Amino acid sequence: QVQLVESGGGLVQAGGSLRLSCAASGGTFSNHGMGWFRQAPGKEREFVAAISWISGRTLYTDSVKGRFTISRDNGKAVYLQMNSLKPEDTAVYYCARDTFAIGTMKAADYDYWGQGTQVTVSS
Numbered sequence: 001q002v003q004l005v006e007s008g009g010g011l012v013q014a015g016g017s018l019r020l021s022c023a024a025s026g027g028t029f030s031n032h033g034m035g036w037f038r039q040a041p042g043k044e045r046e047f048v049a050a051i052s053w054i055s056g057r058t059l060y061t062d063s064v065k066g067r068f069t070i071s072r073d074n075g076k077a078v079y080l081q082m083n084s085l086k087p088e089d090t091a092v093y094y095c096a097r098d099t100f101a102i103g104t105m106k107a108a109d110y111d112y113w114g115q116g117t118q119v120t121v122s123s
Contacts, residue, residue, distance in 0.1 A: 001026050002097060005023050007021050007117060009093060012121055014087055014123050020079065022095030029074075032053055032075075036049045038089075038119075039091055048060070049070040067082065069083075093118075096110035096114070
């Protein structure tokens with residue numbers, strides 16, 4: 001059973017940066033796309049970024065393009081570098097493993113999820 005563990009969340013002022021990490025235990029991410037999602041209080045979980053295993057192709061939701069960067073370290077870890085943070089980025093951030101290799105925007109395509117890490121951006 002693969003377990004995903006996120007780290008790196010915290011409290012930061014608007015304009016600041018954070019780097020989230022997601023590590024796998026009990027398995028790897030090999031041959032799987034990986035994604036980051038977030039959920040703000042009172043809102044549904046939303047897609048943030050994904051990365052393909054095959055080509056390294058990345059996808060981002062429009063609101064984070066140019067500010068966030070997803071990357072991976074082979075099959076053992078995935079990262080989300082978040083720059084120019086805004087108060088509206090405040091949420092619990094989750095990493096997840098795609099059932100497929102490509103990394104999609106649909107939460108239903110992901111089979112393993114981490115427990116989440118809180119990111120709070122103050123104005």
